[in-house]
Amino acid sequence: MVTIESLYKKFGKNEVLKGIDLTIKDGGIIAVLGPNGSGKTTLIKSILGMVIPNKGTISINGQNIKKDWKYRKEIDYLPQIANFPGNLTVQELIKMIKDLRDKPANDDELIAFFKLENFLDKKLVTLSGGTKQKVNLVLTFMFNSPLVILDEPTSGLDPISLIRLKEWIHKEKAKGKTILITSHIMSFVEEIAEDLLFILEGKIYFNGSVQELKKQTGQTDFEHAIANILTEHHV
Template identity: 35%
Template sequence: MSILTLENVSKHFGKVRAAHEVSIDIRAGEVFGFIGPNGAGKSTTIRMIIGALKETSGTIYFKGEDIRKNSHYIEQISYVPGDVNLWDNLTGMEVINFFMEMRGFKDQGMRDRLIKKFRLDPSKKCKTYSKGNRQKVALISALLSEADLLIFDEPTTGLDPLMERAFHEEILAARDAGKSVFLSSHILSEVEKLADRIAIIRDGEIIETGRLADLSHITRIEYIIGSDDDLAFLKDKPYVHDFTVEDGYTHLMVDNDKIAEFMAAVGSLRITHLVTEPPKLEDIFLRYYEDKS
């Protein structure tokens, strides 16, 4: 079942196309990664989803219903922006409790567990918090709800690696509990760890959508080879890239859809060492941008 669907959604500011004919579909109980560099159109798309911007064209559906015909859909969404602003004279606990009360969420045990897990001092006023601590307040508040869709825009900005891991654990727990997560980020390793499916946005347009495995056609696999034979002939193969020799081992990248040809080419060689590195989201992302630039 789809929880959020965008059909050819565009947002133009005069001649500037911040988002153009964006179509994505987020299913119930999945983490959907939304990746692209800063300025690619991620935040503009999110602002249209939450109703902060009106789309120039296209339609956004929440649980199959046009959001323009049901303003109450937003009550089923928790959203954390990349740059969090809080009320300076309230404490972290007062902010968290305010959002809990506003949503009718009463699980104080979960609240206390998250505060402890994220190592937040909730007694301090928000004006004294660092960017990372403000982010913690927002993340904890978002998780303390019955929302069916959690939207995070660059959520780990300002968090140290330990707190990033805590956030990742809570996202996966939310997914396992049946919630949907829309995770917008330019941190590719984060999306790779969490996302069931991804969409890549470039210059306001979606250029790829699918599971990581589905996008392997635009990536390359790294091979590290030791051999008693001369491997220099591989440099001339059109599917081989970044050929280097280091410490007696040959390093090269091979187009994923040409693996069979590559293996045939090296099949008769005296291979003494062979290591492969599987395709990573970062390789897919950078390769696609290179090919389209």
């Protein structure tokens, strides 16, 4: 369980998070939505300890994460932009991350699942954006941690890989994991998420299920319901 209490973060003069209060229960898929620059990535990076908040506390399973690092053993994170050290091969990168985490990993299964066998000996600089994203997915999913955070998991993926990704996310969910996803692709979100978290200008605007959102906005279509929030706020 992740508990966030009155979280504030400023980058210079730019206030990104303006008091976030949030509880994420165990199990299920939660989509974090919001326009560009609303603070989605900052929120996620705060949970990971990559961004250090100005005010507020974050605790995971009752443990305050401030100045701690061991809690990250239980989190798998997919960064937004897949940039890797260029002069390593895919195989070496996977081996290295496995060595650093020191945890059992099902990388072979994932490599087969995303059809990466032919790329294992290629250097990372030579890979296309979509292939890099697949490597990124392998690195994220291979450790089987109870909390999974995916920042724009669909970027660069072809339709077949996208279907595979959805399949894998459903499998993970069936294991009882908590999965946090940010995405701008509404059809993907509607298909996969049960709960929504809508962030607007650094505050939580909506927190609830897809049905609740439709009811609140009076729209039957998910995409229109989201658009409704945005136009109401003149974003």
